[in-house]
Amino acid sequence: MSERRGRLEHGGERLAWRAVEGRAPTVVWLGGFRSDMSGTKAEALAGWAEANGRAFLRFDYSGHGESSGDFADGTIGRWRDDALAVIDALAEGPLILVGSSMGGWIAGLIAVARPERLAALVLIAPAPDFTETLMWPAFSGEQRRALEEQGVWNQPSEYGGTYPITRGLIEDGRRWLLLPGPVPITAPVRILQGAADAEVPWRHALAFAEALESADVVFTLIKAGDHRLSRPEDIARLIATVEELTGQLSNESPS
Numbered sequence: 001m002s003e004r005r006g007r008l009e010h011g012g013e014r015l016a017w018r019a020v021e022g023r024a025p026t027v028v029w030l031g032g033f034r035s036d037m038s039g040t041k042a043e044a045l046a047g048w049a050e051a052n053g054r055a056f057l058r059f060d061y062s063g064h065g066e067s068s069g070d071f072a073d074g075t076i077g078r079w080r081d082d083a084l085a086v087i088d089a090l091a092e093g094p095l096i097l098v099g100s101s102m103g104g105w106i107a108g109l110i111a112v113a114r115p116e117r118l119a120a121l122v123l124i125a126p127a128p129d130f131t132e133t134l135m136w137p138a139f140s141g142e143q144r145r146a147l148e149e150q151g152v153w154n155q156p157s158e159y160g161g162t163y164p165i166t167r168g169l170i171e172d173g174r175r176w177l178l179l180p181g182p183v184p185i186t187a188p189v190r191i192l193q194g195a196a197d198a199e200v201p202w203r204h205a206l207a208f209a210e211a212l213e214s215a216d217v218v219f220t221l222i223k224a225g226d227h228r229l230s231r232p233e234d235i236a237r238l239i240a241t242v243e244e245l246t247g248q249l250s251n252e253s254p255s
Helices: 040-052 076-090 102-113 130-138 141-150 167-173 202-211 232-249
Strands: 004-010 013-020 023-030 054-059 095-100 118-124 152-156 162-166 189-194 217-222
Touching: 004 076, 013 040, 013 076, 023 040, 023 102, 023 232, 040 054, 040 232, 054 076, 076 102, 076 167, 095 102, 095 232, 102 118, 102 202, 118 232, 130 167, 141 152, 141 162, 141 167, 162 167, 189 202, 189 232, 202 217, 217 232
Parallel strands: 023 054, 023 095, 095 118, 118 189, 189 217
Antiparallel strands: 004 013, 013 054, 152 162
16 A cells, blocks of 8 residues: 555645555644654655554644745744644544644644644654744744744754744744643643753753643653654654554554
8 A cells, every 4th residue: 555645735836745554544744943754763754654554644844855945934823823724634544643843732732723633742852833932932032032023043054054944933832831730631641851952942842741631651761862853762762652543542452
């Protein structure tokens, strides 16, 4: 069985998606800020889904990857709406949302918006509220002035060049804050977090775990893990976590 591919018209853009048909619940991948659906973790989950006959859906937000749109036009609210449009159109049955970094924030917002469909959350270095609690406090006076006066700051990238951080991203992010909670999510939640994560401090992810109303929350701290958590052992842990939940939710023994 191979992945189906297509593009969904939404908000004037064409959102690229890929899907594996299989047994419920549907596992949905939600990527991070400036990442796309062809990353290591998403590819690994797609391979697992194909090998095990599991339903799996991944996509690119507008302005990311294979989707149309300008990254500079993106906001948390817009990317949340992209995710809801793709899920509502293409994902059947109950959902296991797998969110990485910013995708953890998007997953939380979807869980709140579609509680009747949520089966479980698997979050990798979740970064809810990152625009307000991680990004804004770290900006210098120069950066804040540029955002306020010009509407954009071109942030240097560790991979070379720059990328835009816009006033719209920061201001819109304040509409979607989840912390300090309580966060009305009652489904099972599994969080994988690196203790050596330089982008999302583990205490930030832990605060999110503590804010969840769910009583079934497991927080796994990986001492040598970085933000990406893409080492072979990290990928194996992610797949085992998703596999355990899919087995439990479909009343099957893990394969």
